[in-house]
Amino acid sequence: MTSADVDNIINVTFVDDTAWRNAISGVTINGTPINLADVNISAGSISFNPANISALQTPGNKTIVVNATGYSAATVVQTIGVGMLSISGSTFSVNPALAEGQTSAATIRTNDQYGNAIANQNLKYDIVIDVDDTDPTTDEAYTIHNRSVNGDITIIGIDTTSNTQGDIQFNITLPATVDVGDGVSVLVRRYSDLANIGSPITYSKQ
Structure with missing residues (x-):
């Protein structure tokens, strides 16, 4: 479990496996499917931008599940903190x-x-x-x-x-x-x- 917040891009790292990475077919956050177009998958890293993913716009522990065809689901729990003070939102x-x-x-x-x-x-x-x-x-x-x-x-x-x-x-x-x-x-x-x-x-x- 790593630390992150709603204001910044969240990076989940892993030991890279090209075959597994290319087989990724879906991602869910707390059970909600995420559009893969909103997920940046690269060698050894999967990045999420909270600006594009409503499930990451609230604080708390987020269970991220990555499904890849022919592989068992990979699960990580990511802690999300609140962002910086927003003048317009306060x-x-x-x-x-x-x-x-x-x-x-x-x-x-x-x-x-x-x-x-x-x-x-x-x-x-x-x-x-x-x-x-x-x-x-x-x-x-x-x-x-x-x-x-x-x-x-x-x-x-x-x-x-x-x-x-x-x-x-x-x-x-x-x-x-x-x-x-x-x-x-x-x-x-x-x-x-x-x-x-x-x-x-x-x-x-x-």
């Missing part, structure tokens, strides 16, 4: 919706390109906070990631490990009173390249 959400005097849980869901949750992995990210205080009647203070904020600020380089569901969470608490027209916007972005994760979470008092 999300940023809040529950419950932001409301005055209430604390809500903001959640970064870290997924790879195929939507697999990335559990127990490190993510370094920023929180970009924009405060709209158009009406000066109340100087609203919002508590975001345990920090009291009453103006625009970016919290840089938060280093966190996702939980077993692939989630990273922090709290957002709104003050009891927010003037009409005032509000807050909270955006998260990856620290390394400033790529936004999901869409901003916003609240504007109507």
Whole structure:
């Protein structure tokens, strides 16, 4: 058993036998037949590209069976891991919706390109906070990631490990009173390249 992931080509090696290799008639992964056009067979190696094979786009142990005419089936178990963080595939959400005097849980869901949750992995990210205080009647203070904020600020380089569901969470608490027209916007972005994760979470008092 070797290690691989959903992002990269998977190579299964064997002691080459030209006659056996030329007699290969079919391949299954966890019992599902694979189109041989999606399998690259060469001397001593069979390669699979997860981009072309849905059975390899999820993590776990995959039983690969190679059938060759006139030979017994050859079986190998391949462990597949999740891929790297996908910006387009990850999300940023809040529950419950932001409301005055209430604390809500903001959640970064870290997924790879195929939507697999990335559990127990490190993510370094920023929180970009924009405060709209158009009406000066109340100087609203919002508590975001345990920090009291009453103006625009970016919290840089938060280093966190996702939980077993692939989630990273922090709290957002709104003050009891927010003037009409005032509000807050909270955006998260990856620290390394400033790529936004999901869409901003916003609240504007109507």
